Amino acid sequence: MKKYKTLLLENNETGIKKAAALLRAGEIVGIPTETVYGLAANALNASAIRRIFKAKGRPQDNPLIVHIAELNSLYELVMDVSDTALQLAMRFWPGPLTMVFAKKPVIPDILSAGLATVAIRMPSHPTALSLIKAANVPLAAPSANRSGSPSPTTASHVIRDMDGRIPAVLDGGACSVGVESTILDLTGEVPCLLRPGGITPEMIRSVTGKLKIHRAVTAELSRSSMAISPGMKYKHYSPKAHVVLVKGSPQAFTRFVNSRSGEGVVAMCFDKEQYGLEVPYVTYGARGDAAGQARQLFSVLRRLDDIGAKTVYCACPNEREMGLAVYNRLLRAAGFEVIELD
Numbered sequence: 001m002k003k004y005k006t007l008l009l010e011n012n013e014t015g016i017k018k019a020a021a022l023l024r025a026g027e028i029v030g031i032p033t034e035t036v037y038g039l040a041a042n043a044l045n046a047s048a049i050r051r052i053f054k055a056k057g058r059p060q061d062n063p064l065i066v067h068i069a070e071l072n073s074l075y076e077l078v079m080d081v082s083d084t085a086l087q088l089a090m091r092f093w094p095g096p097l098t099m100v101f102a103k104k105p106v107i108p109d110i111l112s113a114g115l116a117t118v119a120i121r122m123p124s125h126p127t128a129l130s131l132i133k134a135a136n137v138p139l140a141a142p143s144a145n146r147s148g149s150p151s152p153t154t155a156s157h158v159i160r161d162m163d164g165r166i167p168a169v170l171d172g173g174a175c176s177v178g179v180e181s182t183i184l185d186l187t188g189e190v191p192c193l194l195r196p197g198g199i200t201p202e203m204i205r206s207v208t209g210k211l212k213i214h215r216a217v218t219a220e221l222s223r224s225s226m227a228i229s230p231g232m233k234y235k236h237y238s239p240k241a242h243v244v245l246v247k248g249s250p251q252a253f254t255r256f257v258n259s260r261s262g263e264g265v266v267a268m269c270f271d272k273e274q275y276g277l278e279v280p281y282v283t284y285g286a287r288g289d290a291a292g293q294a295r296q297l298f299s300v301l302r303r304l305d306d307i308g309a310k311t312v313y314c315a316c317p318n319e320r321e322m323g324l325a326v327y328n329r330l331l332r333a334a335g336f337e338v339i340e341l342d
């Protein structure tokens, strides 16, 4: 792979222009969005997209999301925009909602991993929107982490994973949502939630009425079963430590973790629930504040590596609405290992 001296571009007109020029020249650039940082390339350039897969070490059967800045661009990329899709777009774009459509032939097969569909979103981060407009092409962008590790929510996370592998990262500050976008499949009769995120099931139902939640959101798919969203079958978001999700009251959690104390054992708990713990801990937001948990989740998972955690017992979040997005990521970080107390 080509070795780069990775530039950190500032969030101003010069930085955006430089990033846009790199993208137009077929290069890949780390970019901020409101969810997580993405690794962007011109979505209509197959060889640029190939570079994304290489830099990430991403399996070729996992398709990418396309980012647009104007609703008109959608019609150039997909076969049919249903009334439901249009209503959702009017309500939630720009924002953390990705919708899956039947693709037009302009979408390279490598982007869609050979599927007949393509996932599209309009991010709300102002820098992302300015950059897409300046590049004047739709941008394919997966999360900018090395495959398997937690998604980056700051430019320095991107540098840590991608230094030398990409020419530049555009710094847009810390991501305000903190977990990846909600993915909604609109190709069937009833909209189907493939990945929970900042646009919650209740928000979607307020527009569509009906909504199916794909089994893979909270359950492990067997290796052999063909996932609709191929990304769902890979282990994700994992720090190096072995993570176990623990369901139960704060008291039961504290008793349980203390009974397991030992070298490298770390508790990951809610704010103000650390009292009584006899092992090192990290907190990831207040129990009742799922949006706050989402914002911190991936940087806390990265911090666990920094402090040399070997086994992490993580207090389980609530599984409703925004909590579902946090729960979904933690389940994957834990490889679906859950202990129920009480």
Ligand code: TXA
Residues within 6 Å of the ligand: 033, 035, 036, 037, 038, 039, 062, 063, 064, 065, 098, 100, 112, 115, 117, 118, 119, 141, 142, 143, 144, 179, 180, 181, 182, 183, 194, 228, 229, 230, 231, 232
């Ligand atoms: O918030 C986000 O969505 C971030 C930022 C950068 O926009 N991007 C992101 O991309 O999370 P990535 O590649 O890490 O996750 C994309 C997910 C994968 O699980 C992939 O399988 C799924 O989207 N996906 C992509 N195209 C699809 C399609 N046509 N049908 C179903 N799932 C699709």
Ligand code: MG
Residues within 6 Å of the ligand: 142, 143, 151
């Ligand atoms: Mg990802």
